[in-house]
Amino acid sequence: MAKPIRIKDHLNEAGIVQRRIILATVVIVLLSGVLLARMFWLQVVQYEHHATLSENNRVHVQPIPPARGRIYDRNGVVLAENRPSFSLNITRERVPDLETTVALLQSLLELDDEDINQLHRRLGQRRRPFEAVPVMFNLTEDQIARIAVNQFRLPGIEVQASFVRHYPQAEHFAHAVGYVGRINEREMETIDRVAYAGTHYIGKTGVERFYEHLLHGKVGYEEVETNARGRVLRVLKRTEPESGRDLTLHLDSRLQAVAEEALGNRRGAVVAIEPKTGGVLAYVSQPSFNPNLFVTGISHADYGELRDSIDQPLFNRVVRGLYPPGSTIKQIVALAGLDYGVTTRTARVYDPGFYQLPNNSHKYRNWNRYGDGWVDMELAMARSNDTYFYDLAHKLGIDRMHEFMTKFGLGTRVSLDIFEESAGLMPSREWKRASRRQPWYPGETLITGIGQGYMLSTPLQLAHSTALIANRGVWKRPRLLADADGQGPDESDTPENVVLRNPSDWDFIIRTMETVMHGERGTARSAAAGAPYRMAGKTGTAQVVAIAQGARYDSAALRERHRDHALFVGFAPVDDPQIAVAVMVENGESGGRVAAPVGRMLFDAWLLPEPEPEPEPESIEEEVTP
Structure with missing residues (x-):
């Protein structure tokens, strides 16, 4: 039987369509409302926030580094300056493929593997976003031209002119x-x-580091408008940087050259100080190095050569070198003996060529093995008689020696503004008990009295202690900066002046030091010969390796670096001290023969008028008669 045909209900379908239209209309209205609400939220409520974000995408603040302050010597000779240089800068955020770009740079600029490794190290350092990082310096004209021709292949790469530190x-x-x-x-x-x-860049050593806060300056800024690729379109606002402060030092280039010439090719240190101010006039550590190598990054080969050199050119002998001071501290020991009253100016000691402690068979030898007979303090200073000072040290004892000699800066840092200074070592019972866990022995007191044993000092300390004697006990910390204007280091911790019970002892000790230079038996009389002024000084010879009891010092049997150090300290002129010096020649063997002449050359250069250059002979043109 056939299935009946269903008659379509138009009225019902019309209702369904109408309901669907209403539902769609409601959904559209709701979505439109949400969209309008979101637009209102973004455009009205959060307008300030998004306007700022948009502006930041368009406007960037770029720092402008300040020019570093220059450094001059006392006569205006430039010691550190800034020179223009072209550098290759990379902004990593603007480089699509860093590895490809670096490979292209290597090909264009013919860089070796070490250059590429250094480039990657510089790129790996921490930095601000979108900050250009200099990866190569001192570009040649050929390198600049190659980068310019291939600029379209090097997004994020630019050549920028900047100032680089230079040490003329x-x-x-x-x-x-x-x-x-x-x-x-x-x-x-x-x-x-x-x-x-x-x-x-930042100061790493020396004046550059100590006075970084003065030399650096204040950074400036500029607001620039950029396009989507980060290219600068225009400068909107600029705040100029403030250059670092120029510094003038006490150092004198001419005296420095004289000191270096006097020292020659020998290893050692020379320090010259102006006693009245503490200003350091000459500061020589030999051998030295070229600091320009370090400014933009030293190569592995160059650094390895400096680091591995047996002569240690990177080692600052002036403030880091610790040496036994030898006889250059005998004048301080003599002052201690007078001040504590354990001896007098005229008291004599018999020298048979050695000294023995009571009930002890060990002989402490004088450098003159035949002895000087009866010696008083003035003769003992002139002859640098060890036996006399063994006896004086025994009478003083290590406690009083330590107390008195630290007043002169021995075993302490004495400088005001010299970076990395070592304190040296002025031994004491407490020091040995703490460091060696051993008691102090009387024999150690004797050898401390002649500047040997545990005692260690820097050339700067020796120069300062000598200037202190020239000043009759008035402390002036050694300093490099001459134009502090209230911005120099704090001087409030300067030690108290050295006050003697009998102030006339200063004059007596200075007279004994004058005898060292000008007396008939003085150890430095040859160095002072012919001087038109009077000078005071003290020579010293310090052992590098110990000599067995009863053995003689044999220079020929020792390796060159095991021979004695030669030392000299002094000041001049005696009546109005203008300069105090300390000279240390490594393995120089004789203070009077090797170190004292160096001091004399500095005295002459500072105190005597500079010789006028000889006039060039006038050229005489022969008259030709036609």
Whole structure:
């Protein structure tokens, strides 16, 4: 039987369509409402926020590094300056493929593997987003031209002109002035990143580090408008940076050259101080190095050569070198004996060529094995008689010696603004008990009295203690900066002046030091010969290796670096001290023969008028008669 045909209900279908239209209309209205609400939220409620984000995408604040302050010597000779240099900068966020770009740079600029490794190290350092990182310095004209021709292939790469630190005196002031270098990761954690924005260099050693806060300056800023690719379209606002302060030092380039010439090719140190101010006039550590190598990054080969050199050119002997002072401290021991009343100016000691402690068979030898007979303090100073000072040290004892000699800066840091100074060592019972867990022995007191044994000092300390004697006990900390204007280091911790029970002892000790230079039996009389002024000094010879009991010092049997050090300290002129010096010649053997002449050359250069250059002979043109 056939199935009945269903009749279409038009009225019902019309209702379904109408309901669907209403539902669709409601959904559309709701979605439109949500869209309008979101537009209202973004355009009205959060207008300020999104306007700022948009502006930041268009406007960037770029730091402008300040020019570093220059450094001059006392006569205006430039010791550190800034020179223009072209550097290759990379902004990593604007480089689509860093590896491809670096490979292209290697091909274009013909870089070796070490250059590429250094480039990657510089790129890996911490930095601000979109900050350009200099990866190559001192670009040649050919390199600049190759980059310019291929600029379209090098997005994010640009050549920028900037100032780079330069030291025109090169190795002559490397240890005093120091050098700047790139800011490393450790320094990045301690510096003020806002103050160093855009700056890639910081002082590493010497004056450059100690006075970093004065030399650095204040960073500037400029607001620039950029396009979508980050290219600068225009400068909207600019705040100029403030250059670092120029510094003038007490150092004298001419005296420095004289000291270096006098020292020659020998290893050692020379320090000259102006007693009245404490200003350091000459600061020589030999051998030296070229600080310009470190500014933009020293190569592995160059650094390895400096680091592995047996002569240690990177070692600052002036403030880091610790040497037995030898006889150069005998004048201080003599002052201690007078001040504590354990001896007098005229008391005599018999010298048979050695000294023995009571009930002890060990002989402490005098350098003159035949002895000088009866000697008083003045003769003992002139002859540098060890036996006399063995006896005096025994009478004083190590406790009083330590107390008195530390007043002269021995065993302490004495400088005001010299970076990395070592304190040296003025031994005591407490020091030996703490460091060696041993008692102090009487024999150790004897050898301390002639500047040997545990006692160690720096050339700067010896120069300062000599200047202190020239000043009759008035403390003036050694300093490099001459124009502090209230911005120099704090001087409130300067030790108290050395006050003697009998002030006339200063004059007596200075007279004994004058005898060393001008007396008939003085150990430095040959160095002072013919001088038109009077000088005071003390020679010294310090053992590097111990000599067995009863054995003689044999220079020929020792390796060159095992021979004695030669030392000299002194000041001049005696009646109005203008300069105090300390000379230390490593393995020089004789203080009077080797070190004292160096001191004399500095005295002459500072006190005597500079000789006028000889006039060039006039050229005489022969008259030709036609």
